[in-house]
Amino acid sequence: MATRKCAAVVVGAGPAGVAVMGNLLERQLGSIAWIDPNFTAGRVHAKYREVPSNTKVSLFHAFATATQPFQKIVDSSRSPNAFTALSQLDQEKTCALSYAADMIHGLTDGLMKMDQVHALRGFVAAANLNEQAEWTIRVRQQGSPDLNIETTRLILCIGAHPTNVPVPVPGLNIQRLDLDLVLKPTELAQTLEDKPLTVAIVGASHSAILAILNFIQLANTTHPNLRIKWFTRHPLRYAEYKDGWILRDNTGLKGSAAEFAREQLEDDKLPVSDAGKVLTKVDCAGGRDIESAQYQKYLPECDYIVQAVGYTRDPLPQLTRNNTPLAMEFDHDTGAFHEPGPGPVISGLYGAGIAFPERVVDPHGNVEYAVGFFKFMKFLKRVVPSWVKGVQG
Numbered sequence: 001m002a003t004r005k006c007a008a009v010v011v012g013a014g015p016a017g018v019a020v021m022g023n024l025l026e027r028q029l030g031s032i033a034w035i036d037p038n039f040t041a042g043r044v045h046a047k048y049r050e051v052p053s054n055t056k057v058s059l060f061h062a063f064a065t066a067t068q069p070f071q072k073i074v075d076s077s078r079s080p081n082a083f084t085a086l087s088q089l090d091q092e093k094t095c096a097l098s099y100a101a102d103m104i105h106g107l108t109d110g111l112m113k114m115d116q117v118h119a120l121r122g123f124v125a126a127a128n129l130n131e132q133a134e135w136t137i138r139v140r141q142q143g144s145p146d147l148n149i150e151t152t153r154l155i156l157c158i159g160a161h162p163t164n165v166p167v168p169v170p171g172l173n174i175q176r177l178d179l180d181l182v183l184k185p186t187e188l189a190q191t192l193e194d195k196p197l198t199v200a201i202v203g204a205s206h207s208a209i210l211a212i213l214n215f216i217q218l219a220n221t222t223h224p225n226l227r228i229k230w231f232t233r234h235p236l237r238y239a240e241y242k243d244g245w246i247l248r249d250n251t252g253l254k255g256s257a258a259e260f261a262r263e264q265l266e267d268d269k270l271p272v273s274d275a276g277k278v279l280t281k282v283d284c285a286g287g288r289d290i291e292s293a294q295y296q297k298y299l300p301e302c303d304y305i306v307q308a309v310g311y312t313r314d315p316l317p318q319l320t321r322n323n324t325p326l327a328m329e330f331d332h333d334t335g336a337f338h339e340p341g342p343g344p345v346i347s348g349l350y351g352a353g354i355a356f357p358e359r360v361v362d363p364h365g366n367v368e369y370a371v372g373f374f375k376f377m378k379f380l381k382r383v384v385p386s387w388v389k390g391v392q393g
């Protein structure tokens with residue numbers, strides 16, 4: 001099997017992988033292998049182009065210019081391009097995530113052309129750490145034989161997919177609708193038949209509210225026979241803009257989801273809102289027994305269920321040390337990994353992005369995980385210097 005040596009290996013080319021590449025290249029480590037099956041901006045392009053952002057345009061703009069290699073790409077791209085398209089939007093407003101996806105794609109194309117970057121279309125299947133603190137990474141390439149890469153730094157930016165939990169009432173004749181599909185209204189409209197249908201939506205965070213919004217738009221246009229039962233176990237929670245910081249910055253509703261929820265879904269608005277004409281709220285608050293009873297009572301009336309209950313990290317490559325499985329925990333403060341316990345740090349292994357986010361504590365002591373393009377960038381600016389210093393190249 002062919003073997004190549006690199007200063008670092010970055011797994012994943014979503015926004016986090018791109019941000020890692022910009023930060024590593026800025027430090028001129030030497031050659032970097034970058035592996036992804038597609039190099040097309042990850043999930044934000046594949047799944048969320050039609051989703052409205054919950055962050056301001058200015059933060060996507062700030063991401064695109066946050067490192068010197070990115071700046072070079074932006075400056076040398078022929079206009080009009082994804083960066084000029086972002087610049088022309090109102091920087092204080094939100095936008096469709098297609099703009100953010102195109103920006104990431106533009107940066108990816110520029111990074112892939114750089115001399116220090118070895119971009120490999122493929123999938124990292126396994127990685128082994130030896131006694132000399134060197135990783136050997138096995139890459140499955142599309143249409144080519146497997147390749148081994150040796151490095152002292154392995155950075156995992158593997159992303160996450162919608163969490164699937166069992167249908168709360170076993171044995172029901174109910175069909176699951178994939179959250180990814182529900183967040184793509186054009187595809188959703190083509191998938192659902194126009195006949196009397198009731199859809200159960202579980203959850204009350206961003207994804208759930210956008211799912212509700214998309215179904216309501218269908219009910220008001222192409223699918224007038226559609227009805228929604230909304231299963232929620234807590235009140236709507238919004239991001240609150242304080243003096244210099246944001247309460248529930250990572251968990252509260254923002255942007256158009258917040259606006260819609262405030263205007264149409266709150267208990268005092270629902271009876272008179274447009275949403276209330278097609279949606280019934282099923283209050284599942286009050287503990288497990290009440291939640292279960294509500295599902296038993298109302299879920300059998302539904303034809304479909306959408307579970308908008310968060311995202312789960314994508315499967316890790318098979319990680320071993322001296323060819324025996326490696327147990328590890330992520331350190332959300334440094335981006336490194338250590339043995340459980342917490343035991344010793346695992347040499348040269350790092351993570352970022354939605355799969356491995358930074359842990360943040362707000363001035364009220366609330367703990368959250370920082371998920372967002374510019375949040376990844378901020379975290380990486382802080383920790384990448386220690387990743388570069390931490391191991392010998």
Ligand SMILES: Cc1cc2nc3c(=O)[nH]c(=O)nc-3n(C[C@H](O)[C@H](O)[C@H](O)COP(=O)(O)OP(=O)(O)OC[C@H]3O[C@@H](n4cnc5c(N)ncnc54)[C@H](O)[C@@H]3O)c2cc1C
Nearest residue numbers: 012014015016042043053054123124158159353354372373
């Ligand atoms: C619906 C939704 C809307 C969001 N909206 C916003 C927003 O408005 N603003 C904002 O700032 N953030 C937003 N986020 C949060 C976050 O920015 C996105 O989730 C973002 O896509 C995460 O980027 P990522 O690079 O961590 O993961 P991903 O985009 O999932 O990319 C991971 C990449 O790694 C690749 N990969 C995985 N395993 C391997 C392997 N073994 N070998 C090789 N490649 C591999 C995958 O193919 C993929 O290309 C949103 C999140 C969601 C879920």
Ligand SMILES: NC(=O)c1ccc[n+]([C@@H]2O[C@H](COP(=O)([O-])OP(=O)(O)OC[C@H]3O[C@@H](n4cnc5c(N)ncnc54)[C@H](OP(=O)(O)O)[C@@H]3O)[C@@H](O)[C@H]2O)c1
Nearest residue numbers: 051052053054202203204205206207208308309310311371
């Ligand atoms: N651009 C956008 O507008 C947009 C859209 C979607 C997502 N996002 C981003 O993507 C990330 C993930 O967001 P998300 O909204 O998908 O998920 P999330 O913020 O991780 O929240 C998951 C929600 O699911 C609930 N939940 C978990 N298990 C449940 C169960 N069994 N039954 C009922 N509810 C359950 C949780 O409620 P409890 O607290 O009760 O456990 C929580 O409110 C965030 O960073 C978000 O900003 C952005």
